Amino acid sequence: MRGAVAGGTVVSSLIPVPEARSRVLEAVALLAPRRVRLADALGLVTAEPIVAAGDVPPFTNSAMDGYALRGADASEPPVSLRVVGLVVAGPSVGCVVRPGEAVRIMTGAPMPDGADAVCMVERAVVAPDGSTVTIAHRVRVGDHVRAAGGDVTAGDEVFPPGTELTAGCLGVLAGLGMADVLVHPRPVVGVLSTGDELVEAPGALSRGQIHESNRSALLALLAHSGFTGVDLGIVGDDERAVADALADGADRCDAVLTSGGVSVGDRDIVKAVLGEVSRGSMQWMQVAVKPAKPFAFGTIGDRSTPVFALPGNPVSALVSFELFARPALRAMAGHAELHRALAHAVADEELARRRDGKLHLVRVAARFGADGIVHVRSAGGQESHHLHAMARANALAVLPDGDGAAQGDRVDVLLLDPATLGSAGRRAASGWGA
Numbered sequence: 562m563r564g565a566v567a568g569g570t571v572v573s574s575l576i577p578v579p580e581a582r583s584r585v586l587e588a589v590a591l592l593a594p595r596r597v598r599l600a601d602a603l604g605l606v607t608a609e610p611i612v613a614a615g616d617v618p619p620f621t622n623s624a625m626d627g628y629a630l631r632g633a634d635a636s637e638p639p640v641s642l643r644v645v646g647l648v649v650a651g652p653s654v655g656c657v658v659r660p661g662e663a664v665r666i667m668t669g670a671p672m673p674d675g676a677d678a679v680c681m682v683e684r685a686v687v688a689p690d691g692s693t694v695t696i697a698h699r700v701r702v703g704d705h706v707r708a709a710g711g712d713v714t715a716g717d718e719v720f721p722p723g724t725e726l727t728a729g730c731l732g733v734l735a736g737l738g739m740a741d742v743l744v745h746p747r748p749v750v751g752v753l754s755t756g757d758e759l760v761e762a763p764g765a766l767s768r769g770q771i772h773e774s775n776r777s778a779l780l781a782l783l784a785h786s787g788f789t790g791v792d793l794g795i796v797g798d799d800e801r802a803v804a805d806a807l808a809d810g811a812d813r814c815d816a817v818l819t820s821g822g823v824s825v826g827d828r829d830i831v832k833a834v835l836g837e838v839s840r841g842s843m844q845w846m847q848v849a850v851k852p853a854k855p856f857a858f859g860t861i862g863d864r865s866t867p868v869f870a871l872p873g874n875p876v877s878a879l880v881s882f883e884l885f886a887r888p889a890l891r892a893m894a895g896h897a898e899l900h901r902a903l904a905h906a907v908a909d910e911e912l913a914r915r916r917d918g919k920l921h922l923v924r925v926a927a928r929f930g931a932d933g934i935v936h937v938r939s940a941g942g943q944e945s946h947h948l949h950a951m952a953r954a955n956a957l958a959v960l961p962d963g964d965g966a967a968q969g970d971r972v973d974v975l976l977l978d979p980a981t982l983g984s985a986g987r988r989a990a991s992g993w994g995a
């Protein structure tokens with residue numbers, strides 16, 4: 562059921578998470594590409610095909626410290642070769658290896674003309690005066706030689722547009738001689754907290770006030786997700802102040818997150834202001850999920866800056882960010898993978914819930930067990946103000962409408978921070994590769 566109101570659209574029935582998310586994803590646009598230095602490009606997504614301007618390695622070189630020689634000379638060992646020079650990594654004048662000769666060579670040094678193989682130093686016996694080297698084993702043409710273009714060949718498309726730049730990718734670009742790269746920029750995201758009860762730490766609290774916490778958590782989540790957070794401050798339940806802060810955010814940022822003031826029965830100042838500045842684009846939703854039921858989305862300002870109106874309750878704000886804002890921001894940044902990884906896990910204890918028509922996202926602590934499988938336990942209190950339990954959680958167990966999961970059941974979990982799953986149990990961690 563939908564109804565049009567002055568401040569946007571109110572969806573009065575509960576809508577499923579995927580539908581709410583689709584509405585948001587339909588409305589956000591990819592950020593225009595920009596050239597950035599490699600040092601600033603980690604995690605960004607390429608907006609151009611990366612084509613190798615030259616070979617890597619640029620010249621044929623030695624993979625070992627040893628002796629460069631002609632493979633034909635060492636086909637019937639043992640052989641003794643005259644050492645006619647030394648070549649190290651770095652700029653060098655060319656040298657030549659003729660039949661019966663060898664050149665002492667270091668890793669990364671250009672192969673001398675005429676040489677087509679390297680005997681590693683550990684397997685060569687040098688005369689005390691260094692004038693000859695004896696090789697007692699067979700050396701084949703190409704042994705320990707790294708061919709020019711053996712890693713990347715000039716003209717290769719090394720990464721297509723849409724590639725997320727990992728540390729490895731940045732190394733490849735640097736190796737190709739690139740100093741910058743055309744990418745979709747890191748979204749700049751303003752974070753605004755609203756509510757008369759909110760006090761900035763370390764300010765003292767009078768009766769009815771609380772220390773504001775959503776901005777700290779959301780700004781950290783933004784940073785952790787590879788976005789640039791901008792603190793838009795705390796504003797009280799005052800129309801002028803909310804409107805000014807939103808205008809500031811719409812101006813300076815690619816997107817704005819607000820928290821508070823969007824649940825049913827709220828003092829409707831945030832709603833009224835958002836309704837007005839969004840020129841009716843806000844969609845006020847009640848999502849069939851617990852926590853994070855109230856959520857609104859629209860665009861504000863001349864640049865149609867997306868605004869995500871998250872619930873005020875701290876756990877709801879973070880879960881709502883995960884469900885709606887983070888995927889949309891990733892889409893703006895050009896990522897193909899928008900969502901957190903969903904893993905199968907074993908519930909090490911009962912995760913009970915009641916039937917209420919909603920999807921429940923239970924805050925759980927997830928760890929790899931010694932069996933190499935992810936195991937989860939409840940992270941504690943599951944109410945929307947239980948931020949301490951949220952802080953202990955690194956995953957959300959996805960419990961469809963029903964009675965929940967019994968101990969030992971398989972459950973789907975959204976991994977909020979895979980790096981904190983631990984190693985796969987002591988035995989597995991120390992035993993691998995042995």
Ligand code: AMP
Pocket residue numbers: 754755756758759771772773774775776820821822823824827872873874875
């Ligand atoms: P609201 O959505 O504004 O009705 O807020 C719901 C609950 O979340 C209330 O208990 C608020 O005090 C609390 N809350 C709202 N914003 C914040 C915030 N930025 N930091 C901490 N708690 C908040």
Ligand code: MG
Pocket residue numbers: 755756757821822827873
């Ligand atoms: Mg409020």
